[in-house]
Amino acid sequence: MATVQPVRVRAGRGVELGLLALALALGVAAYALVGLGTSDRVPAGVLGYGLGMTGLALAMHAVVRWRAPFADPVILPIVVALNGIGLAMIYRLDLAEGSTFANRQLVWTAISMVLAAGTLIALRDHRTLRRYTYTAMVVALVLIASPLLPVVGQTINGAQIWVRVGGVGLQPAELAKIALAVFFAGYLVTNRDTLTLAGPRVLGVALPRLRDLGPILVVWGASLAVLVLQRDLGTSLLLFGLFVAMLYLATERISWVLIGATLFGAGATLAAVTFPHVGARFDGWLNALSATQYDKPHGGSYQLVQGLFGLANGGLFGTGWGQGRPDIVPYAESDFIISSLGEELGLTGLVALLLLYAILTERGMRTAIGVRDGFGKLLAGGLAFVMAFQVFVVVGGVTRLIPLTGLTTPFLAYGGSSLLANWVIVALLLRISDDARRPAPALRPALTPAGGTPVVVSGGAP
Amino acid sequence: MNTPLRRLASMVLVMFLVLIGSATSVQVFQANRLNNDPRNVRTLYREFGSARGPIVAAGTAVASSVPSDDPFRYQRSYAAGDLYSAVTGFYSIANGASGLESVENDVLTGRGDQLFFSRVRDLLTGRSPEGAAVETTILPAAQQAARDGLGDQQGAVVAIDPSTGAILALVSTPGFDPNQLAVHDSAAAGAAYTALAAAPGNPLRSNATRERYAPGSTFKLITAAAALSAGYTTATPLSSPRELALPGSTATIQNFGGESCGGDTVSLADALRISCNTAFAQLGMDLGNDAIAAQAAAFGFGDDSLTIPLAVVESVVPTGLDAAQTAQSAIGQRDVQATPLQMAMVAAGIANGGVVMRPYLVATVRAADLSVVSQASPQQYSVAMTPANAAALRDMMLGVVQSGTGKAAQIPGVQVAGKTGTAQTTQGAAPNAWFTAFAPADAPRVAVAVLVEHGGSMGNDATGGQVAAPIAKAVMEAVLAQ
Numbered sequence: 017m018a019t020v021q022p023v024r025v026r027a028g029r030g031v032e033l034g035l036l037a038l039a040l041a042l043g044v045a046a047y048a049l050v051g052l053g054t055s056d057r058v059p060a061g062v063l064g065y066g067l068g069m070t071g072l073a074l075a076m077h078a079v080v081r082w083r084a085p086f087a088d089p090v091i092l093p094i095v096v097a098l099n100g101i102g103l104a105m106i107y108r109l110d111l112a113e114g115s116t117f118a119n120r121q122l123v124w125t126a127i128s129m130v131l132a133a134g135t136l137i138a139l140r141d142h143r144t145l146r147r148y149t150y151t152a153m154v155v156a157l158v159l160i161a162s163p164l165l166p167v168v169g170q171t172i173n174g175a176q177i178w179v180r181v182g183g184v185g186l187q188p189a190e191l192a193k194i195a196l197a198v199f200f201a202g203y204l205v206t207n208r209d210t211l212t213l214a215g216p217r218v219l220g221v222a223l224p225r226l227r228d229l230g231p232i233l234v235v236w237g238a239s240l241a242v243l244v245l246q247r248d249l250g251t252s253l254l255l256f257g258l259f260v261a262m263l264y265l266a267t268e269r270i271s272w273v274l275i276g277a278t279l280f281g282a283g284a285t286l287a288a289v290t291f292p293h294v295g296a297r298f299d300g301w302l303n304a305l306s307a308t309q310y311d312k313p314h315g316g317s318y319q320l321v322q323g324l325f326g327l328a329n330g331g332l333f334g335t336g337w338g339q340g341r342p343d344i345v346p347y348a349e350s351d352f353i354i355s356s357l358g359e360e361l362g363l364t365g366l367v368a369l370l371l372l373y374a375i376l377t378e379r380g381m382r383t384a385i386g387v388r389d390g391f392g393k394l395l396a397g398g399l400a401f402v403m404a405f406q407v408f409v410v411v412g413g414v415t416r417l418i419p420l421t422g423l424t425t426p427f428l429a430y431g432g433s434s435l436l437a438n439w440v441i442v443a444l445l446l447r448i449s450d451d452a453r454r455p456a457p458a459l460r461p462a463l464t465p466a467g468g469t470p471v472v473v474s475g476g477a478p
Numbered sequence: 479m480n481t482p483l484r485r486l487a488s489m490v491l492v493m494f495l496v497l498i499g500s501a502t503s504v505q506v507f508q509a510n511r512l513n514n515d516p517r518n519v520r521t522l523y524r525e526f527g528s529a530r531g532p533i534v535a536a537g538t539a540v541a542s543s544v545p546s547d548d549p550f551r552y553q554r555s556y557a558a559g560d561l562y563s564a565v566t567g568f569y570s571i572a573n574g575a576s577g578l579e580s581v582e583n584d585v586l587t588g589r590g591d592q593l594f595f596s597r598v599r600d601l602l603t604g605r606s607p608e609g610a611a612v613e614t615t616i617l618p619a620a621q622q623a624a625r626d627g628l629g630d631q632q633g634a635v636v637a638i639d640p641s642t643g644a645i646l647a648l649v650s651t652p653g654f655d656p657n658q659l660a661v662h663d664s665a666a667a668g669a670a671y672t673a674l675a676a677a678p679g680n681p682l683r684s685n686a687t688r689e690r691y692a693p694g695s696t697f698k699l700i701t702a703a704a705a706l707s708a709g710y711t712t713a714t715p716l717s718s719p720r721e722l723a724l725p726g727s728t729a730t731i732q733n734f735g736g737e738s739c740g741g742d743t744v745s746l747a748d749a750l751r752i753s754c755n756t757a758f759a760q761l762g763m764d765l766g767n768d769a770i771a772a773q774a775a776a777f778g779f780g781d782d783s784l785t786i787p788l789a790v791v792e793s794v795v796p797t798g799l800d801a802a803q804t805a806q807s808a809i810g811q812r813d814v815q816a817t818p819l820q821m822a823m824v825a826a827g828i829a830n831g832g833v834v835m836r837p838y839l840v841a842t843v844r845a846a847d848l849s850v851v852s853q854a855s856p857q858q859y860s861v862a863m864t865p866a867n868a869a870a871l872r873d874m875m876l877g878v879v880q881s882g883t884g885k886a887a888q889i890p891g892v893q894v895a896g897k898t899g900t901a902q903t904t905q906g907a908a909p910n911a912w913f914t915a916f917a918p919a920d921a922p923r924v925a926v927a928v929l930v931e932h933g934g935s936m937g938n939d940a941t942g943g944q945v946a947a948p949i950a951k952a953v954m955e956a957v958l959a960q
Contacts, residue, residue, distance in 0.1 A: 261486060268482045310517065321517070327504045328512035329520045341520050363505040367498050374494040381487035385480050393479045397486060404490045408497060415500040 027453075028089030029081050035093035036073050043069060043100015046337060050108040053338025059107075068122070069100060072129050079133040083140075084450035088383060091449065094376045095427055095442050099125055099435075101369070102428035104337070105349070105356050112343035117430045124432040128439035135443035142448050146391045149202025156195035159188040160238065160255075163246055189242070189251040190424075190437035193258060193402055194444070200259060201394035204266035208390075211267045247293050249284075250409055250421025256280050257405045262398040266390075301419040319346045320413075320420050323355035327366075327415065334362025349430040351422060354414045369428070370411065377404035380445050386452030396448045399441045522571060523550065530554065531586045531609030531846070533566050533578055535616040541566045541579065541656070543609075554579075554660040560653035561625050564634075564684040565616060565839065568656035572667040576682065578612060578839070579656075581787045585610045585843050585851065608846035615644035615841045615854075620924070623956035624649040627949030632931040634685035634818040637953050640826035640916060640925045642856040643835030645786060646957055647926070648819075650685040652677065679931075687790045690815035691929055694901025695753045695883075695942065696912045697810025699824055702750055702758075702874065704765050704773035706867040712747040712874055718757040724802035731759045731805060734900065734941070747874045751882035753898060755809050762808020767799040770808060776862040777824045777834060779816070786819070786839045793820040810901060822927035823859075825914040828871050829895070829922035832863030876919055884913065886947035889955055893919035896950065898942035908933035913946035917954045924957035926950045 044066040051059035059065075073096050080087050103125065107118035139145070145152070162179050179186050204211070242252040260276035288295045296316075303309050304317035304324070312318070322345040329340055342348045342356035349356070358366045380400025384393045403426055410429075413420040424434040504512070513521055529552060532539035540562045546553040554569045556562065567577015575583060584590035588609040617637075624635035624647045637647035658670040674681050683689065705714070718739040722731040732755065733739060739754035749757040762770060771779075774795040778784065782792035793816040799807060806812035819837065827834035836859040843851040863871070875895035878884040883898040896915030903910055911933055916925035928946040 265479055265482045265486060268479070305515075324504055324508075324512055325515065325518045325520055327501070328509040328518075331505055331509050341523055344519065358501065358505060363501055366501050366505070370494055370497055370501070374491060377490050378487055381483055381490065384483050385487075390479060393483065397479075397483050401486060401490065404493060408493045411497045412500060415497070415504045417496065417500040 027086050029077075029085065032080070032089035032092060033077060035090065036077055036096060039093040039097035039100065040066070040070050040073055042097050043104060046101055046104035047107060049337035050104055050111065051338070053336055054108070054111050065122070068126075069096075069103075072126060076129055076133055079136050080446060083136045084446050086450045086453040086455075087446040088379050088449035088453065090379050091376060091442060091445055094372050094379075095439070098369070098372060098376075098427035101357070102353065102425075102430075105342075105353055105360070105428070106430050108338055108360070109343055109349045109356065111338070112341075115349075117349050120432070121430050121435070124435045127432075128435045131436060132439040132443035135440055136447060139444075139447055142392055142395065142444065142451065143389060145198050145395070146202045146205070149199055149206075152195045152198040152202065156192045156199055157238070159192035159195060160242060162188045187424075187431065187433040189248070189255075190431075190433040191440075193254060194399070194437055194440055196255060196258060197262070197395060197398040197402060200262045201391050201398060204262060205390040205394055208266040211263075211272075212269065248422060249297060249419065250413075250423035253280075253409055253421065254402065254406055254423065258398060258402045261401045261405070262394055265394055265397050297419050297421075301416065304416060319352065320416065322346065323352045323414050324416060326352075326355040326359040330359040330362045330366075332363050334358070334360050334365055336360060350424055351410075351429070352414060353425055353429045354411050357428070358414075370407070373404065373407045373426075377401070379449070383445055383449040383452050387448050388452075392448050392451060396445060396452075399444055403438065403441060528552070528587065529608045529846075530569070531588065531611045533562075533582075533586075534611055534613040535562065535565075535621070536618050538618065539611075540614075540616075541569070546662070548662055550662055553662065554656075556656040556660070559655045559657070561621060561649075562616070563653035563656055563681070564648050564650040564686055565614060565621075566656060568654070568659040570659040570667050570671070571662055572664040573659055573671045577684075577788060578614070581785075581789075582612045582840065582843075586612060588846070590851075610846065610851055611844045612840055613842040613844060614839055615639075615646065616648065616839070617646040617957060617960065619956040619960065620647040620953050621649060623647070623952040624928075624949065625651070625653075627928070627952045628930070631945075632679045632685070633929045633946075634689070635926065635928050635949060635953060636686050636819045636822040637924055637926040637957065638822050638826045638835075638837055640829035640922045641835065643826070643837045643859065644841065644854075644856070645837055645839045646924060647953055648684075648686050648839065650683075650687075652679040652681040654681040684788070685929065685931075686818045687786070687788055688817075690791060690793060690817055691910050691912075691931075692812075692901040692903065693810040693814060693816040693821055694899035694910065694912055695755075695810055696821055696824075696897050696899035696914050696927075697808070697814055697816070698750055698753065698758050699828065699871065699875070699897050699914070700774050700777060701762055701765070701770055701808045702746060702871055703777075703828070703863050703867065704769045705746060705761055706870055707773065707863065708765055708769060710746055712745065712870050714746050715743040716746060716749050716754075716757040717760050718742065718744040718749065718754050719760075720756070722756040722759050722805070724759075724805055725763075726800060727802040729802065731755050731809070747877055750874045750897070751877040753878075753883050758809050759805035763801050763805050765808075767797060767804040767807070770804070771795045771797045773862070774814075776860055777827055778820055778860065784837075786837050788839065790819055791817060793817055810899060818927045818929045820927075821912065821914045821929075822925055824862075825897075825916050825927060826922075826925035827860075827862045828868050828875070829916035829919075829925045830868075831865040832861060832868035834859040834862050872919055875915070879915065883941070883943040884915070884947050886943055887913065887915055887951040887954075889917060889951060889958070892917050892954075892958060894951070894954065895919045896947065898947060900941045903932070909941075911942045911945040913942045913950045915947075915950050915954065917958065924954050926953050928953070 047065055048058045048062050051057050103121055106121050110118045179188055242248055260273055263272045288298050300309050300317040304320050309317040310321055326342055326345050337360055340359040342359045345352045345355055377400045380396055384396035387393055387396060406423055406426055409421055410423045410425045412418040424431045426438040530543040533541040540558050541556050543552040544555050565578060567579045569575045569579040586609045620637050628651045632651055635647055635649045638645055654674050659667050661667050720738050739757055744754055744757050779793045779795050784790040796813045803812055807814045823834055836857040838854050840854060842853050845851050872895050875897055876893060879887050879894045879896045884896040887894050887896050894915055894917040899912030901910045911930040914927040916922045928950045930945045
């Protein structure tokens with residue numbers, strides 16, 4: 017007798033707490049090992065640091081229990097683990113270079129987690145955000161353009177991607193990607209029918225109508241403007257990738273992806289030919305090991321090659337915490353934290369980190385599949401993708417798979433804006449996943465006598 | 479919208495797989511090339527930053543890494559200064575490495591394939607990896623005796639245990655102090671290197687293994703060996719004119735100092751004992767160039783792949799010579815050239831009943847936990863003579879020391895077999911003095927070759943018997959005293 021048996025939905029908060037304990041142990045142990053590796057002593061601050069991180073994580077856990085009790089239990093522990101490992105590496109580099117990045121990163125972690133908790137508390141339903149679709153667009157455009165503004169904008173290392181407000185430097189593009197995801201999700205969920213309408217078919221590919229190309233051309237123009245005006249290949253790639261992915265999610269038409277990729281490829285090639293700094297990036301990538309690129313005083317491949325040396329030094333198992341020389345690589349704590357980690361934790365550690373990211377984004381994708389409303393699907397899918405894509409662009413750049421760009425590795429790398437933005441993304445994913453996994457009250461088994469299988473109920477004969 | 483989400487999720491997974499592939503490519507497949515890139519300072523830091531294994535002679539470290547307070551963490555130190563420079567070579571940040579420091583680098587750093595299991599254990603136990611110790615076959619007393627004997631003279635000494643091939647002494651003078659090159663101050667190390675590279679006698683190059691010299695009369699051992707294998711006996715009379723006119727040329731061969739060899743004929747044994755040039759030149763012409771070259775090759779001449787594990791430059795006997803050239807080559811002149819190590823191998827082969835053992839310098843490689851990683855086992859290198867012929871040649875060599883040119887090598891109570899050599903080099907320059915010997919003759923424990931360039935302290939008046947034999951004697955005594 018096959019009947020549909022209602023199964024009590026496991027909220028997973030206990031699992032989350034257990035995994036959090038593991039994640040915290042990972043971060044604190046890494047911190048302690050840094051001390052043992054460099055000076056054969058457990059660092060004096062390990063207790064305070066451990067208690068601080070534990071306090072923050074438990075507070076976050078409590079907020080999730082309170083405000084999003086059905087949220088995905090894996091997301092938060094993964095992020096805490098990545099954040100902790102990043103902090104340990106930044107601390108390790110501080111010891112080698114005499115800098116104080118770790119303290120600032122710890123403060124930024126606290127601020128970010130508070131902000132993420134605030135987002136979870138304030139935002140009771142992610143659909144509220146849909147009301148702010150066009151506000152989000154304006155915010156995104158202002159954020160993207162802000163580094164070009166005369167007073168607050170700053171050029172650091174040739175890239176004009178910084179603003180300085182009240183003594184704090186920020187990379188607004190990091191925050192812009194959230195606003196853009198909200199805008200795209202709102203815009204696309206409204207216009208997806210128009211966009212999906214059959215256009216002419218050429219060679220079996222359904223092309224969109226020309227007038228529907230409007231938005232994609234605008235975003236294409238904006239991301240190329242970022243590339244050219246702000247000299248920031250990474251952000252440009254990221255924003256464009258986000259848009260194309262979400263467009264594909266909304267329309268299910270691969271032609272958008274092909275058109276997008278072609279347009280971006282053509283634009284980037286044109287930029288490489290026309291603008292010397294973009295072309296130099298490509299040269300430094302293709303001929304990284306050549307003496308001319310390596311010895312160039314600016315814009316050469318010195319940093320990339322030093323990062324490769326670091327990765328090679330790590331080999332299969334790594335040198336161990338505190339026993340490599342990641343400090344030789346310029347920007348080892350931010351842009352090149354992947355090569356620092358690859359050197360000291362080896363390929364084994366690097367693959368483990370990549371798998372953490374993979375699980376994190378797949379959990380985001382699962383959330384998108386599970387949630388019922390189109391806006392939530394697009395937003396969760398877009399946010400999960402942009403995180404994965406950012407990791408791809410950074411790690412691909414450091415391992416010389418693609419040209420090097422100036423993006424940060426989410427949660428691992430030093431940088432306040434990046435931490436802030438990615439923790440907010442996590443809060444949004446937690447919020448949407450709570451909705452996705454929450455049992456629908458209207459679909460109680462008693463009220464669905466035959467065949468009404470709610471999404472959250474898994475079927476099967478006992 | 480779930481279908482594109484699933485596809486996107488799959489694409490994201492593919493992206494991560496590509497990243498894992500890319501990281502693997504860099505960290506595994508390209509790692510070797512990147513690690514060996516000359517621009518990679520990590521390789522230096524890593525090599526110098528880990529405890530490099532010591533090079534040991536008879537239980538005492540002659541090269542060792544001691545902790546230092548600079549970024550490299552360890553300083554290579556050579557306790558005995560220049561005594562072992564021909565053995566250890568140097569290990570320098572600025573100038574690379576030479577000698578055992580270079581050829582045994584993999585085990586000294588602990589990176590060698592033989593040390594794979596040690597590395598895995600270090601990885602699992604969290605112990606910082608340490609290099610393995612290279613234990614040499616050098617006998618410090620013999621090394622010291624050789625060094626003392628050469629003193630300020632340019633030359634080389636090689637002593638071998640004839641029954642195993644173990645090298646007991648390996649000295650080249652002028653040597654150098656590897657400590658000067660091992661300093662971490664690149665400028666000072668570079669200056670020391672430049673000075674040594676330009677110094678007379680080329681101290682950085684080992685005379686024992688990397689330089690060739692005309693072997694002079696010590697080569698008569700090979701001519702005599704060829705004669706014995708051609709059916710001659712020790713008593714076979716050889717024609718020994720005061721002056722031998724060479725066919726097809728205006729040149730003549732005379733005896734040392736223009737003296738007679740004591741008659742118109744002389745026995746093979748006496749010819750060797752008094753080192754009669756004319757007799758051996760005629761003998762060479764009678765035997766022919768091919769027979770002599772073949773005998774030399776049987777002792778190791780012409781082997782360009784010999785490593786001890788230091789690479790040894792090959793010794794040369796030309797082939798295709800005419801009669802006059804053959805006559806000159808039979809007494810170790812003309813284009814015959816040999817390393818001191820090669821001449822030690824000749825003596826060792828005769829001492830060992832005609833069997834030349836493969837010479838080796840590394841007895842044991844021992845991991846940091848004192849487990850044996852590899853151990854040398856004596857290997858036969860070649861069979862150069864029959865036991866009977868070797869015994870006959872040994873008896874003739876005994877005559878050299880008892881009543882011939884090599885009396886300076888006599889050791890009371892020990893039968894010493896030897897052969898002197900005094901090789902003219904360039905016109906007007908003082909001759910190179912040679913002595914090669916082994917002892918005790920009935921049960922040899924040491925074979926030795928000594929070369930003193932340009933007559934050493936005696937200049938033009940030098941002979942092998944006067945200059946080189948006493949050094950050989952001292953080295954043999956040092957070995958026999960053990």
